[in-house]
Amino acid sequence: xxxxxxxxxxxxxxxxxxxxxxxxxxxxxxxxxxxxxxxxxxxxxxxxxxxxxxxxxxxxxxxxxxxxxxxxxxxxxxxxxxxxxxxxxxxxxxxxxxxxxxxxxxxxxxxxxxxxxxxxxxxxxxxxxxxxxxxxxxxxxxxxxxxxxxxxxxxxxxxxx
Numbered sequence: 001x002x003x004x005x006x007x008x009x010x011x012x013x014x015x016x017x018x019x020x021x022x023x024x025x026x027x028x029x030x031x032x033x034x035x036x037x038x039x040x041x042x043x044x045x046x047x048x049x050x051x052x053x054x055x056x057x058x059x060x061x062x063x064x065x066x067x068x069x070x071x072x073x074x075x076x077x078x079x080x081x082x083x084x085x086x087x088x089x090x091x092x093x094x095x096x097x098x099x100x101x102x103x104x105x106x107x108x109x110x111x112x113x114x115x116x117x118x119x120x121x122x123x124x125x126x127x128x129x130x131x132x133x134x135x136x137x138x139x140x141x142x143x144x145x146x147x148x149x150x151x152x153x154x155x156x157x158x159x160x161x
Contacts, residue, residue: 014070018042026088026120031071033085033120037064045070048077048085056082058101058157079106080113083129087122093143097153100129100144105159136161 011032015022019038026033033048049067050060056079067089069077077085083099103113110130117126128141137147145153154161 011070014044018045025067028119030073031069033088034068034070035065035089036068037066039066040068043075044072046074046077048082049089050086052077052082052085053098053102056102056106058098058105058159060098078112079103079108080116083108083113083126084116084120084122087117087125088120091122091125091143093145096125096129096143097145097150100133100150101154101157101159103129104133104154104161105157 011024011027015024015032015034015036018040019036021038022034022036024032024034034045035049045068047066048069049065050063051066053060067085069081069085079102083102086095086099086102089095102108113126113130114123117123125141128139128144131139132141132144137144137150140146144150151161
């Protein structure tokens with residue numbers, strides 16, 4: 001337990017160097033996902049969350065909040081990571097719908113996304129998303145759109161379904 005507390009304290013010290021107000025949404029010994037209203041300009045903090053969807057041709061309305069992954073070893077976020085980060089940030093219907101678009105529009109390695117989902121504690125949700133896509137909405141867990149709603153959203157963002 002002492003080592004875990006040390007890691008948590010270290011992560012809080014790292015973020016407090018850059019912003020006064022923040023919420024750590026997920027953390028491991030070497031990385032953490034943080035929400036803040038402030039811009040962080042540091043190579044150790046990589047932008048993630050809604051703002052990052054634009055990089056994949058899916059512009060979402062970004063809110064005032066910003067999301068970052070603190071990682072001393074990464075300078076980019078994969079599609080699989082972004083999907084998992086979004087589900088940690090918010091696992092509502094809207095977020096799940098956008099994750100479906102992202103998974104469908106990009107060539108995502110299923111093994112990678114499932115492995116990362118375990119790391120981030122969202123494996124059940126990611127499995128549900130993949131089943132939904134595989135069955136064209138026939139296997140539909142809670143908080144997923146109907147297939148026709150998903151197709152409308154996909155059309156809106158020009159994602160082939």
